[in-house]
Amino acid sequence: MTRRLPDGDSLLIRTDFSDDALWRDVVDIVSQPQTDDGEVYVAELTLVDDRAFDRITLKELVAEIATSPRSYVFVVDSDAIADPEHSVLAVDTSGDSGDHPTFRVHPSQMPTVESNLSIDNMDFEEFSSAVAADGVFRGFEYE
Template structure:
């Protein structure tokens, strides 16, 4: 089966299909994190062809995206549903992904919009996670 990421800068790719309710809750929380008039490039990808996709496998799929968000097994099983942010900025050149951190769904807009507008870098957020590796916002 061939996998192809859709076009878009801010992809949120579902990679675990074990719990449709957890996915619906996660996506609803992500969408609720945005203000009505917030400029965003978020594109949710709910395609079973991405079932089991790992951050490492993203390197073969990225086509200009400098970051991708994954809703993986941890997202579906952890009560907080933290998403995985993956730095793919050098994936084409190196053949792997640079770094990862997790985001609480309620903080998704803060991260995604700043990535989308190039206001902040991946490291700004990766270096600001809580002790458990999850970014929950700068004001918390």
């Protein structure tokens, strides 16, 4: 099966095809606008809903992306489908080595993460270092 990634900066790749309704629900909730200090943010995601990516491993996915200029992708995997919060996997694809850091993004935070990564305002490590104990980014804690 041939895999092809579409054009677009911020890909949301579906790798679990077990439940079409839940996939649509996840897309809907990660696409909700977020308001911060009067500013409205929306995650500008390019959806990859292609069965060629069904059950692709992280290693295989990173290999597919290796030839593209993308430094990150978002993945709706089996954990995102099973998780009641539907936290999406964020993957740093910028490294050359086999080390590709990941963290999960709570859907309410997708606009923050996507918009900042897409314009290089913040880097992957800034978000991954602010995850909760369960590995999910739910926003920055300010003291």
